[in-house]
Amino acid sequence: MSARSFLIWRGDADGGRHARYELEVQTGMVVLDAVLAIQRSTAPDLAVRWNCKAAKCGSCAAEVNGRPRLMCKTPLDTLPEDVPITVEPMRAFPIIRDLVTDVSWNYEVNKRIPPFTPKPDADWSIGQEDVDRMEEFRKCIECFLCQDVCHVLRDHRLQSQYFGPRFMVRVASLEMHPLDTLDRRELLAGDGGIGLCNITKCCGDVCPEHIKITDNAIIPLKERVVDRLYDPVAIAVRSFRRRLPLQLR
Amino acid sequence: MAVEHELHDYDVLVIGAGGAGLRAAIAASAQGARTALVCKSLLGKAHTVMAEGGVAAALGNVAPEDRWQVHFQDTLFGGKYLNNWRMAELHAKEAPDRVRELEQWGGVFDRTPDRKMSQRAFGGHTYRRLVHIGDRTGLELIRTLQDKAVHQGIDVFMECTVTRLLKDGDRVCGAFAYRRATGEYAVFTARSVVMATGGGGKCWRITSNSWECTADGHALGYEAGAELVDMEFVQFHPTGMVWPPGVVGLLVTEAVRGEGGILQNADGERFMERYDPKRMELSTRDVVSRAIYTEVQEGRGTPHGGVFLDVTHLPAETVRKKLPSMYDQFMELAGVDITKEPMEVGPTCHYFMGGMRVDADSGATTVPGLYGAGECTGGMNGANRLGGNSLSDLLVFGRRAGEGAAAYAGSAPAPAVDEEQVDGAAEEMTGYLSGPGSEDPYALHADLQEVMQMKVGIFRDRDGLASALESLEWLEERAAHLRAPSGGKAFNPGWHTCRDVRNMLTVSEAVTRAALMREESRGAHSRLDFPQYDDDWGRHNVVVHRDGASMVVERRPAVTRDELMELVEERREAEAR
Numbered sequence: 001m002s003a004r005s006f007l008i009w010r011g012d013a014d015g016g017r018h019a020r021y022e023l024e025v026q027t028g029m030v031v032l033d034a035v036l037a038i039q040r041s042t043a044p045d046l047a048v049r050w051n052c053k054a055a056k057c058g059s060c061a062a063e064v065n066g067r068p069r070l071m072c073k074t075p076l077d078t079l080p081e082d083v084p085i086t087v088e089p090m091r092a093f094p095i096i097r098d099l100v101t102d103v104s105w106n107y108e109v110n111k112r113i114p115p116f117t118p119k120p121d122a123d124w125s126i127g128q129e130d131v132d133r134m135e136e137f138r139k140c141i142e143c144f145l146c147q148d149v150c151h152v153l154r155d156h157r158l159q160s161q162y163f164g165p166r167f168m169v170r171v172a173s174l175e176m177h178p179l180d181t182l183d184r185r186e187l188l189a190g191d192g193g194i195g196l197c198n199i200t201k202c203c204g205d206v207c208p209e210h211i212k213i214t215d216n217a218i219i220p221l222k223e224r225v226v227d228r229l230y231d232p233v234a235i236a237v238r239s240f241r242r243r244l245p246l247q248l249r
Numbered sequence: 250m251a252v253e254h255e256l257h258d259y260d261v262l263v264i265g266a267g268g269a270g271l272r273a274a275i276a277a278s279a280q281g282a283r284t285a286l287v288c289k290s291l292l293g294k295a296h297t298v299m300a301e302g303g304v305a306a307a308l309g310n311v312a313p314e315d316r317w318q319v320h321f322q323d324t325l326f327g328g329k330y331l332n333n334w335r336m337a338e339l340h341a342k343e344a345p346d347r348v349r350e351l352e353q354w355g356g357v358f359d360r361t362p363d364r365k366m367s368q369r370a371f372g373g374h375t376y377r378r379l380v381h382i383g384d385r386t387g388l389e390l391i392r393t394l395q396d397k398a399v400h401q402g403i404d405v406f407m408e409c410t411v412t413r414l415l416k417d418g419d420r421v422c423g424a425f426a427y428r429r430a431t432g433e434y435a436v437f438t439a440r441s442v443v444m445a446t447g448g449g450g451k452c453w454r455i456t457s458n459s460w461e462c463t464a465d466g467h468a469l470g471y472e473a474g475a476e477l478v479d480m481e482f483v484q485f486h487p488t489g490m491v492w493p494p495g496v497v498g499l500l501v502t503e504a505v506r507g508e509g510g511i512l513q514n515a516d517g518e519r520f521m522e523r524y525d526p527k528r529m530e531l532s533t534r535d536v537v538s539r540a541i542y543t544e545v546q547e548g549r550g551t552p553h554g555g556v557f558l559d560v561t562h563l564p565a566e567t568v569r570k571k572l573p574s575m576y577d578q579f580m581e582l583a584g585v586d587i588t589k590e591p592m593e594v595g596p597t598c599h600y601f602m603g604g605m606r607v608d609a610d611s612g613a614t615t616v617p618g619l620y621g622a623g624e625c626t627g628g629m630n631g632a633n634r635l636g637g638n639s640l641s642d643l644l645v646f647g648r649r650a651g652e653g654a655a656a657y658a659g660s661a662p663a664p665a666v667d668e669e670q671v672d673g674a675a676e677e678m679t680g681y682l683s684g685p686g687s688e689d690p691y692a693l694h695a696d697l698q699e700v701m702q703m704k705v706g707i708f709r710d711r712d713g714l715a716s717a718l719e720s721l722e723w724l725e726e727r728a729a730h731l732r733a734p735s736g737g738k739a740f741n742p743g744w745h746t747c748r749d750v751r752n753m754l755t756v757s758e759a760v761t762r763a764a765l766m767r768e769e770s771r772g773a774h775s776r777l778d779f780p781q782y783d784d785d786w787g788r789h790n791v792v793v794h795r796d797g798a799s800m801v802v803e804r805r806p807a808v809t810r811d812e813l814m815e816l817v818e819e820r821r822e823a824e825a826r
Contacts, residue, residue, distance in 0.1 A: 012739065028493020028583070040691040044743035045736025049291075051459040054499050054578065056388065057294040073581055096430045097740040104407070107292060107399070115400045116355030124352060125364040131382070134357050138392070139385060142293055177355065 001026055004076060005084035006034060008046065012097045019043070020084065025076055032060050032071035035087060035099070047098035055208055058143030062099050063088040068145040068206045090148040103144050109163050112191065113170060118179045130178045136216060137173035139209050142166065146203035146213055152196045162193035165203035165213045172217035175224070185221075185228040194222055252675040254434035256666075259285040259404075260658040262424060262439035263651070264411050265466065267295035268387075269623025269643035270445030271394035272347075273612075274403045276651025277443070282658050285437060286398065287406045287426060289461045293395045296447050296459050297643070300387025301502035301574065303369055303379025304644070305637030306344035310365040312376035317341040319375050321813070322820040324638060327373040327533050328602075328631020329772040330787060330817065331479070334810040335609035336629040340638070340645050347644035348380050356393035358382045370507045373533040373635040384502050384574050390640055409435060411465065412748050413674040414442065414473040414619070415667065421473055421618040422664030425674035429745065432738020434675055438666055440658035441618045443650050444470055444605065445643075448624040451749075452757045453598035453706075454698040457489055457500035466625030468752035470605045471759065475614040477793040478627040478805075479603035480756075481763035482773045484634055485707050487537035489597025491555035496582050498597040501575060503636040505558060505592075506530040508571050512541070513557045513591070514549035520556070535633040535773045538596040542707050545595065555595035560587055596707060602634055602773065603627040603763070606792065609808075612650025615794075618657060622650035628808070632772025681747035682738065686730030690746035693731065697724055697753060705761050710777040714765040721758050728754055762802045763791040 004025050007018040021038045029037075032050055039046040050060040053072045060071040065079060065086055079085050093101035146165035152158050163171075171184050171192070188194040197218050204213040211217070261277040263270045266288035278284040288295065307320040320341035325332055352358065352366065358380050359367040368377045382389050399405065408429040415423040415436070423438040449464025450456035471477055488501040506512070512530050514520050524540040525532035532540075541556050551557060560568050565588035569576050572587075579585040579592060604627040605614045612620040623643040630638065680686075704717035728751060733744035769783035770776050792803045809817075 026494045029495045030582070033495040039742060040695075044689070044691065044734035045741045047740040047742060051290055051294045051461065052296070052299050053459065053496075054299065055581070056385070056574065057290075057298045057459070059291065059294050075582070100430075100740050102430070103291065107405075107407075110396070111399055115396050118353060118355075122353075124349070126357075126360055127364050128360040128362075131357055131360055135382065138357050138382070138389060141298070141388065173357075174355070177357070180355075 004034070006038065007084045007086045008035065008038070008099070009088040010046070010098050011095065013095050018086065029076050030072055031064050031074045031076065031085065031087060034076060035071060047096070047100045049100045056141060058141035061090055061143040061145050061148065063090060068148045070143055070145070070208045073208055090144070092148040092150070092154040105159055106142070106144055106147060106166065109167050110170065113167060113174070113187070114182050114184060116174055116177060116180055117182045119181050122179045124179070126178060134173050134176050136211055137169045137176070140166065140169050140211060141209060143208060145206045145208065149202045149206045151200065151202070158193070158196060162196040165218065167192070168194065168197070168221055169211060169213055169217045172221055175221065183228070185225045188221055189225045189229055194218065194225055252434060252672060254436050254671065254675070256436050256438070257285060258438045259283045260440050261443065261651070261654045262287065262437050263443045263445060264424060265295070265445035265447060265625070266292055266405070267297040267445065267447050267623065267643065268390055268394060268640060269647040270443070271391065271398050272644050272647025273443045273445055273622050273651035273654070275394065275398050275401060276648040277655040278401050278403050280652060280655035282655040285404045285406060285439070287409050287411060287424070287437065289408065289410045289429070291407050292405055293391055295391060296462055297387045297391045299457065299459065299500060300390070300640055301384040301500065302371060302504040302507060303381030303386045303637050304344070304348055304390065304640035305371070305374060305378050305635065306348040306380055306641055307341060307378060308345045308348065308366060308368065308380065310361055311368040312378070315376040315378060318816055320344070320378065322816055323374050324635060325631070325817060326820055326824065327633050327635040329633060330631065331771065331790065331807055332631030333609055333628030333808040334813050335808060336646070338810065338813060339609055339649070340629060340642060343645045344641040347641065347648065351390065351393050351644070354393050354397045356389055358389070369504065370531060371636045372503055372506065372528070372531045372537070374637065379507070379637040381504070384504050384572050386640065406435070410745065410748070411469065412678060413670070414469050415670050416473060417665050417667065419617055421616055423666065425671060427678055430740055432741065432744070434678070436666060436671055438664040440661040440664060441620060441654040443612070443620040443622060443654045444625050445621070445623050445647065445650070446625045448601040449753060449756050450598045450600070452697060452701045452753045452760070454702040455489065455498040456598040457486055457498055458598065463749040463753050464601070464756035465752050466621065467601070467604055467759070468755040470614060470619065470621065470625070471755060471793070471795055473619060474616045474795060475619060476606040477603060477759055478606040478790050479631070480627070480759045480793055481767050481791055482602035482632050483598060483760060484534055484600040484602060484773050485538045485596040486599035487534055487541050487596055488558055488594040490583065491593050491595040492553035493583060499578070500597065500599070501558065501592060501594050502572070505560060505572060505575060508560070508567070509563055510558050510560045511562070513559060514544045515551050516549055518549070520544050520549070533633055534636065538707055539775060541594070542596055551593045553593050555593040557591035558594045559591035561589060561591065600624065600634055600639065602630040602632065603760070610649065611653030611656070612646055613653055618661065620650040620654040622646040632774060678748065681731055681733050681744055684732055686732035688727050688730040688732060689734055690731055690743060690750050693724060693727055694746060694750050694753070697750065697757060700724070701757055705757070705764060708775050708777050709764055711765065714761055717761045718758070718765070721754065721761060725754055758800060759793045762800060763793055766791050766802050766804065
């Protein structure tokens with residue numbers, strides 16, 4: 001047991017401040033353990049969102065010592081001992097209370113992405129290599145830390161123009177499904193705002209699932225969008241095919 | 250005086266957005282019912298995401314000889330023949346279609362070399378039967394259902410907690426809820442309601458369950474008059490983490506053993522040889538849990554009070570590929586590289602076999618208008634659930650309950666709201682903020698967990714259970730004075746906990762009373778004072794229901810089925826040999 005100090009942001013949409021708490025901590029405790037211990041002892045109304053405490057649900061996203069992290073996956077002994085540990089809500093989303101933010105915008109974005117649409121006559125024969133490629137994107141736990149750190153959303157507040165890294169990952173998982181039939185590239189270039197990403201790769205750095213968001217999702221999608229929308233050869237071919245009778249296309 | 254509240258009206262209201270609730274909502278909506286889905290957390294965060302190993306379905310992709318009859322037999326053997334036979338039959342027959350359907354909705358699962366869904370071995374399953382993706386199958390399932398649901402036009406009310414069911418005479422006709430963010434009240438009226446709230450592991454101190462597993466559906470159903478069945482059967486998963494302190498109870502998937510993990514005590518002995526030499530590590534969960542508990546009690550435990558679970562003999566690449574989240578979990582939370590060192594594990598409260606008694610075909614509870622699916626219902630799993638059968642259970646019976654509720658809604662009259670009930674529900678919640686009480690909900694919860702952990706655990710006896718009942722009575726008295734220690738209605742976890750604790754107290758009492766009544770040992774229920782099977786008890790369930798203010802516990806004949814008798818007898822004889 002040893003004592004650690006915490007500076008936890010307390011407040012709501014109208015403003016707030018850091019409150020200081022002292023806590024006796026045990027070996028192996030994570031930040032979420034400490035926050036819940038403080039809640040049980042000295043701050044019973046401290047608002048925090050969490051579910052599984054096992055890094056599987058992505059509910060307890062916050063900013064620990066200024067860095068977007070899952071509280072349940074951040075052991076206290078990985079943080080400097082000589083300064084208080086700061087715990088703050090994610091900045092890219094509106095505050096509800098204390099460490100809880102309003103992430104509902106993400107759910108609205110998801111509704112705008114056309115879902116998986118298989119070939120009508122699909123035989124459901126899929127190879128492990130296809131699964132391995134999609135798996136990286138399917139393991140996203142929707143903690144929205146990538147959305148939080150994305151400067152397009154965090155600093156420029158362009159939620160109305162860019163879906164954010166999480167949904168680039170979502171689209172990548174759909175686009176790479178071997179049996180999906182839709183083409184979401186115009187959506188990406190338009191409402192999705194993929195062009196706003198200037199590949200600083202911060203999103204992948206904070207991903208608790210270690211998804212290489214920029215390299216494996218965003219850049220390949222950008223390339224596809226360019227191929228589809230700006231490649232003069234592709235445009236010519238498409239235009240030519242459109243003039244052909246249906247059976248020859 | 251009527252309190253201020255939102256008002257929403259639907260044909261079908263589904264409470265809970267784990268796998269069962271999502272599947273029920275999809276089914277109800279597909280029948281044309283205007284459907285609402287209400288959940289305590291954000292969408293996609295329900296406890297289903299914690300399911301790791303897989304979903305059991307006799308597809309026969311890996312073992313062509315597998316068929317529904319064997320899955321049915323395995324399920325009954327695992328449940329010690331106390332399952333509702335009809336439920337086990339429907340489950341075994343329909344699970345393959347439900348899994349294929351998931352794939353058609355975009356779910357992605359690991360493959361066989363011939364490009365079919367792969368299947369892995371699991372405890373109690375005769376053949377390799379669990380469709381999976383790595384060790385995060387639950388996430389895949391919930392994400393697939395979530396996307397299906399939102400694109401099907403189902404209205405989702407996130408972070409909205411139901412505190413009471415509303416009734417119109419005998420019939421359930423809606424629910425009272427509060428919004429977690431604001432504390433505002435909401436009334437949902439519906440022609441039928443599907444309860445899909447999961448389990449109540451949070452009644453115990455050491456549990457794999459997340460904060461929201463507070464047995465809400467069990468308690469609200471009970472309050473509304475529904476019968477609960479098999480409540481004495483609470484599954485302790487054999488392998489939870491035992492160290493460090495912050496993660497005690499955290500699940501270590503059975504897939505670790507399915508992929509070849511070995512259990513050893515501190516003396517290096519592969520002790521399962523003494524408990525189930527035939528199935529070893531892949532014995533049923535009740536047997537493995539008792540074995541681990543016994544090893545530790547008898548002094549052969551590890552430094553942190555568990556046993557060793559070892560995969561270091563497997564290629565490191567296989568471990569990282571097949572068990573990626575276990576690798577991360579131990580590396581990041583315990584500083585243990587499981588490809589080089591053994592894990593330390595011990596039993597953790599995991600799953601309620603018991604719940605609302607439902608009609609197998611429609612999911613109807615004993616209360617008109619109230620349906621149920623998944624962990625908050627009982628019958629499917631009998632005295633012990635096999636790993637992998639919960640994900641298939643919630644798909645099969647989620648769909649059936651959704652369709653059942655939609656059919657009922659189609660012929661039921663419009664619901665009438667009784668303002669008195671609404672006022673009563675609002676007064677209860679407001680009382681936790683402004684009433685005269687001073688009982689701390691966190692302290693009360695911790696005391697409840699200690700009682701259940703010490704007295705209603707893996708091994709039970711009459712004295713311990715009777716003493717637990719006395720303790721519960723004392724906790725109930727304290728609960729009358731519950732009050733949020735501080736704060737207002739806006740996202741106040743102290744306030745939320747007041748209501749959650751009430752549900753957990755009710756359900757803990759049901760578990761304890763049922764455990765006291767069943768004077769035998771069977772499946773997950775082990776009585777030190779009645780260590781043997783009792784044939785007569787093997788033909789009976791314990792049913793709990795409300796009579797006025799008191800809890801009634803009854804013995805009822807179990808649900809069997811003549812046309813399945815041959816299959817059951819065949820298995821009994823095979824096991825006896």
